[in-house]
Amino acid sequence: MRILVTGATGTVGSNVVEQLTALDPTIQIRALTRNAEATLPAGVEIAVGDLASPDTVADAFKDVDAVHFINFAGHGYGALPDPAGLVALAEAAGVRRATVLGGVATGPLEQALAASAIETAYLHPVEFMSNAAMWWSAVVKAGEAIREPFGDRLSAMVHPADIAAVAAKALVDGGYDGQSLVITGPEVLTMQDKVQILSEAVGREIAFVELTVEEAHAKWRSEGMPEGVIAFLTEALGNTPEEGKTVADTVERVTGRPARSFAEWAAEHADAFR
Incomplete structure (x- = not known):
């Protein structure tokens, strides 16, 4: 079986490569x-191309049985310009099965896959545990407090390797055609919970300062964050949808083992905060 992994150097894609090999x-x-x-990793074939330019990826689909798609282009999470063209190329090449990782919203790629003959599972992970490193590692390394709004916000955050493990099983075994798989961690945590767990993993107390929304906006603007991103974060963090703060059994149901905890993730990545 040959599987094409798009976004293969990203947070989830790199884990899909690892999880497929482990499976x-x-x-x-x-x-x-x-x-x-x-x-x-050794043994992985590299195909150079860009989903935003379908003519560059036609060869990548050749002799492929299954594809892990992302539904966005590049680091800016922009919309793919020709998702129907991508799906047509995959179908013409004989691709039988796919997973698609949603970005900000479900869009034309999912619609094109649903209209195709390709068996597709739609992956909808909640907040990534790895966001903690992106947002906080430099701050914690510098010995400063984590300063964020919405300290009581609830999150069922998920380990990226678990997103990938679900993708790997769906790609290899099939059986999830048309299903939307919400992927969460095994517990619901507040911001204070996360900081305390991270403190235990790092081996020293990390301070947490809860900001008002206005203070958070000022902080984010001082860091050069665009207004659109500030608006998105304010809504996502201040009004987390129910699925983002409710534990789903998807990881255990699909993979046969419990989802990884934030404590496990923090222990694995503690050096990034020291």
Whole structure:
């Protein structure tokens, strides 16, 4: 079996590569990347191309049985310009199965896959545990307090490896055609819970200062954050949808093992905060 992983150097894509190998070492993995010099595990075939330019990825679909798609283009999470063209290329190449990782919203790629003959599972993870490193590692390393709004906000945050493990099982085993799989961690945590767990992993107390919404906006603007992102974060953090703060059994149901906890993630990545 040959599987194409798009977004293969991203947070989830790189984990999909690892989880596929762990699930079945005989699987042939082809990684789509815009960077010909990308570092990938030994034995992974590199295909250079960009989902935003379908003519660059036609060869990547050749002799592929299944594809892990992302529904956005590049680091800015922009819309794919021709998702129907991508799906047509995949169908013409004989792709039988797919997973698609949603970005900000469900869009034309999902619609094109639903209208195709490709068996597709739609992955909808909640907040990534890895966001903690992106937002807080430099602050904690500097010995400063974590300063965020909405200290009592609830989150069923998920380990990226669990998102990938669900994707890997769906790609290899199938059986999830048309299903929307909400992927969460095993527990619901507040901001204070996360900071305390991280403190235990790092081995020292990390201070937390809760900001007002106005203070958070001022902080984010001082860091150069665009107004659109500030508005998105304010809504996402201040009005987290129910699925983002409710534990789903998807990881255990699909993979046969419990979802990884934030304590596990923090222990794995403690050095990033020291």
